[in-house]
Amino acid sequence: MDTDSGMEQGRGTKSGNSGALDFPRPLTTVDVVIFAVRDDALQVLLVQRPAGEGEPFPDSWALPGGFVDIDRDRDLEACAVRKLREKTGMVSPYLEQLGSWGSAGRDPRGWSATHAYFALMPDLPASGPGAADARWFGVGSGKLKIRLAFDHADILEAAVQRLRSKVEYTSLPAYLMPPEFTLPDLQRVYEIVLDRPLEKSAFRTRMLAADLIEPVAKMRKGPNRPAQLYRLKKARSPVFFARTFNAPG
Amino acid sequence: MDTDSGMEQGRGTKSGNSGALDFPRPLTTVDVVIFAVRDDALQVLLVQRPAGEGEPFPDSWALPGGFVDIDRDRDLEACAVRKLREKTGMVSPYLEQLGSWGSAGRDPRGWSATHAYFALMPDLPASGPGAADARWFGVGSGKLKIRLAFDHADILEAAVQRLRSKVEYTSLPAYLMPPEFTLPDLQRVYEIVLDRPLEKSAFRTRMLAADLIEPVAKMRKGPNRPAQLYRLKKARSPVFFARTFNAPG
DNA sequence: CTAAGTAAGTTGGACAGTACAACTAAGTAT
């Protein structure tokens, strides 16, 4: 009990009425895990770290991110949006805070804490990496092949886990879809993220009952029976279902 | 694209091979939302801020927390555990990261980011506030009556929401229970947190099927039929149920 | 000693939504 919050959060010892804030501060960064479903697989956008002298993890791949700029970033989310736009040139239809990782050893430059976000992007033709040093990597059932900088492998693993877990009982994958899509398209995305087949009829019943999507007056043509096209109803936040998919079987 | 992560995360401009880390850093704190069910209500532990000169929000009530101490705290969770022990004298059976809040304006002393945790504590007789400046406050259906320091009202609201939401489909309330408890006790805690009655038989079926608790060879005596006492099976992490309670009806 | 009262715990039917599987529908390719 030698340090209560009052003492720690600043007692005037030097600068009189402005509090003692002259102790060492951790480094503060924001990182973004950007997911998309591309080529029938869940993929994540990574950037290659610079090779400059004194750079930690030179040439390694890392999550897009960087230091909070207290002059430009109003808040953490604004900082995440900035990183996102810098790497993809778009604003994501879904951005959620994932958590924070902070410790003495995660960055060789000193005690640092990162605020991690995760974003879902549709697979638009135009949504290739907006930056030269960025690339999409598949995150299959297992881990990523390459070794990531910092503790970014942990962060990515947590993001995948969170995504999978939420997909079990929410409509999150809707944000991975292009503006118009069919129900089989949507089911396929669910199956890719969950890495598991789903029942067609239960899936359709649930999605249509969720009041989340609406049909557009068009069909997707193909080499077989055309499929109804749908779009997301506007301004819908994710829907939570009362059950998970595929209960014990 | 004038700042990619490489440039931001430190380009050597002054100190050669150690990177340019001499830009202003946000303040970094950790706050803990500590919940318990006491007196038939969900309560949260708050501490009163000191009244010293230059102190932000003097005398206001706030979540227990404070600056990360880069010498004492190995990582963020260790820092949260430290705050928790300082205020309650105990280690909590459940501690989960809630999220982070960071912005230019949340602390008058400058750009600051806090890492918020939430903890669940059993209502033990010995678990009164371990610090003189700490007190339990009820968080009923509505908001807290008092005004909290910083953006702690937002954080508390997020914590209550997260707790309620998780209680719908997990065994989290088990961590709010004393070492031995009855099924009606457990159901009562669920009902207090959810602020809604639950079905007795469905509740029992689900809890017993979850393989989460085990009976002890004792009964709770009372003015009527005695109830079987149970305890948590050891080393059980929270169980996720395939459905929420009380589906549409 | 019995009757009333209360809370613990059980039982069984109605219902909702999924699992599973077979079916129909609508297009293309041969």
Place this chain on the structure above:
DNA sequence: ATACTTAGTTGTACTGTCCAACTTACTTAG
């Protein structure tokens, strides 16, 4: 025309909740 493929529907079995009535085990009042 016929085979093939995918979209979409239908119907039965099953699981677990919802709801309500019931039994059990104890205390207290008369």
